[in-house]
Amino acid sequence: MLAGMETVRLLDLHIDRTAQQVRRGDxxxxxxxxxxxxxECLLAHGDAVVDFDTLAEQVWAPAVVGEDAISQRVKLLRQALGDDSRRPRYLRSVRGRGYQLCTPPQPAMHDTVATVTAGGARATRRHGRTHWVWMAAGMTAAAAVAALIAIRSGTAPASPADPVLQRAAYYAGIGQASNNERAMALYRQALQIDPESLAARRGLARALAADACLFNGARERAQEALVLAGQGVRMAPDDAAGWxxxxYAYDCLGAMPQAMADYQQALHRDPDDERTRASLAYLHQERGYLAQALQDNLSLRAPERVRFRDVQVARELELLGFTDAAARRHAHNFQLYPDNVFANIAxxxxxxxxxxxxxxxxxxxxxxxxxxxHPQLLRLQGELLLLKGDRQGAAEAFERSRALRPQQSMGQTLAGLYGDEAATPAWVATRLHALEGQADDGWxxxxxxxxxxxxxxxxxxxxLAALHHAVNAGFRDAAWLRATPLFAPLHGAAGWQGLLDTIEADVSAQRAQVLAAPWRPTDLQGLSAARAAGTR
Incomplete structure (x- = not known):
């Protein structure tokens, strides 16, 4: 539909695709x-109905979004265009199907003249460049882009598994637990077709790890992901995607040092891998390197295409004490991304x-x-019920949290401490003994x-000594320590204020570093490094 058109008209809108600009008059x-x-996606489909899956694939992938997030973005686009959903001029909803333009886009007059006068060779050259830019913007799964280019140029697929890999990448990119399951099944089929396929091995490893990390899957799936990804690294040690x-498999298993090392190896081989850079930034955040994590996330060139990046930035600002800026971002994420589990937690x-x-x-x-x-949602429910004095309700929430991911140690401990039967000294001793082997996991x-x-x-x-160990490992959430009922018995203990002061001293230094940096967010302009308006 858009081939050869660098500018188009949609009723009274002049759309310059090269400049990525929309004008109405001046x-x-x-x-x-x-x-x-x-x-751009809607324009490419003319006035045809574009379904939710297609929009998710061509606009959001590899981020995981659902219909609510798409509807919110459509609402924002309508607001920008001055459109009215009740009496639409440019974009209408098609109930149960998706969205479509109210009228097909038309070529702007100067584009038509240029195409006629420039000659066939020039028109062909511009057609190829424009179509390439559109395809690259619309598809982010590398395997799918490569396969589509191969098909359009008339060359044979590099592997007999490529058609299956395309569908697997499609489902993995859209996300949601059911789509991730479909992706895993297709990646397994691709490996059966071509046992030497690195793309199938990597894809299956990522889908398995995502199942454990995002969709409450069994730990065994992350372990299988680690085996597959390790095989891929040995088969192709220079492949950044394999590292x-x-x-990611190490990350989902909680092995932070190994995850950070592999992410760094990947970035050494492919500095433009922004998804991996954001994953490493998150681990820096967890290690307490808040300024570094914030800088890494703000340096991404296409942040809207990196899953959870906006949630990470809001969290880093929160931990740095920029309360107002963080709250605005958290509220914005919560409104726009209702199917983003971490925005829902944050x-x-x-x-x-x-x-x-x-x-x-x-x-x-x-x-x-x-x-x-997610277990953290249910743990938060337990905390809020404790604040209301509803210990029985809190116990039920903690038990539901444990049942959601039975293998997680924190869930077992909270369910045991607040269960119907009081935790015995023997049980507490057993739990402490079980934790001894986890002292160096990085978290x-x-x-x-x-x-x-x-x-x-x-x-x-x-x-309190254990909490100091947590601070040494990277814990920086002093505000939560003050607010949560889980540590209320320690508030009067000698050393409690000293613990909070230790956290604040480190955070204050990092806050000053951010405010002095040229890359600081614009909404922090004018703030002081000391505790003041806009900081906790």
Whole structure:
């Protein structure tokens, strides 16, 4: 539809595809980022109905989005165009199917003249370049792009498994648990067709790891992912994507040092791999390197195409104490991405940390109704019920959290500490012994869990020492420590304020580093490094 057209008209809109600009008369309309890519996708289909799966694939992939997120983006595009969903001029909804333009786009006059006068060779050359730019923008799964180019140029697929791999990449890119299952099945089929296919091995490894990380799958799937990705690295040690896949498998297994090492190997081989750069930034955040993590995430050239990046930036600003800026971003993410499980966790968690348990409960109720089950949502529900004095309700929430991922240690500990039967000293000792082998896994959660058990045993000094170990491992959420009822018994203990001061000293230094940096977010302009308006 758009081949050869660098500028098109849609009724009174003049759309310059090269400049990525939409004008009505002399007015430039605020259509950019995801809204621009959504408009490009719709233009490419003329006035045909574009279904949700196609929009998710061509606009959002590899991010995982559902119909709610797509509808929110359509709403923003309509607002930018000055359209009315009740009396649409440019874009209409087709119930149960998707969206379509109200009228087919037309070539702008100067494009038509240029095509006629430039001659066949020039027209062919421009057609190829324009179509390539459109295809590259619309598809982000590398295997799918390569296969489509091969098919359009008339060459044979590099592997007999390529058609299956295309479909697998499609389902993996759209996401959701059911689509991820379809992707796994197709990747297994591709491996049966071509046992030497690196793309099939990598793809299956990523889908298996995602099942464990995002969709409450069994730990065994992440372990299988690690085996497959390891095979891929040995088969092609210079393949950056193979190192990234193994890093992701380690990441989902909780092996932080190994994950960080593999992510760094991947970036050494492919510095433009922004998905891996964002994954490494998240681990830097967990290690307490907040300024570095924020800088890495803000440096991404196409951040809207990196899953969870916006959630990470909001969380980093929150931990750095930029409360107002973080709250605006958390609320924005919560509104626009209702099927993003980590956005659903982050906003109510942030409200609790800000001392707003009532608002946190309202947000959590919405999150729990969105169909993105996760243990952290249920743990947060347990915390809020404890604040209300409902220990029985909290116990039930912690038990549901444990049941969702039975293999997770923190879930077992919380369910045991708040269960119907009081935790015995023997049970606490057994749990502490089980944690001894996890001391060097790189995560602060192990030390937090140990602190809960030592607190339950009545040893406040040892519990505080464990919390200091958590800080040494990267824990920086002092606001949550103050707000959560889980550590309320320690508030009066000697050393509690010293613990909070230790966290604040490190965070203050990093906050000053961010404010002095040329890359700092624009909404931090004018803020002081000291605690002040806009900082916690």
């Amino acid at each position: 007015e430039v309309l605020p259509v950019n980022g995801l809204s621009w890519r959504l408009l 990234a896949a193994r890093g 906003w109510p968690h942030s409200l609790l940390a800000m001392g707003e348990p009532g608002k946190a409960q309202q947000a959590l109720d919405q999150a729990l109704a969105r169909g993105t089950p 602060s959660d192990t030390a937090l869990e140990r602190a809960l058990l030592l607190q339950a045993r009545g040893d406040a000094a040892a519990a």
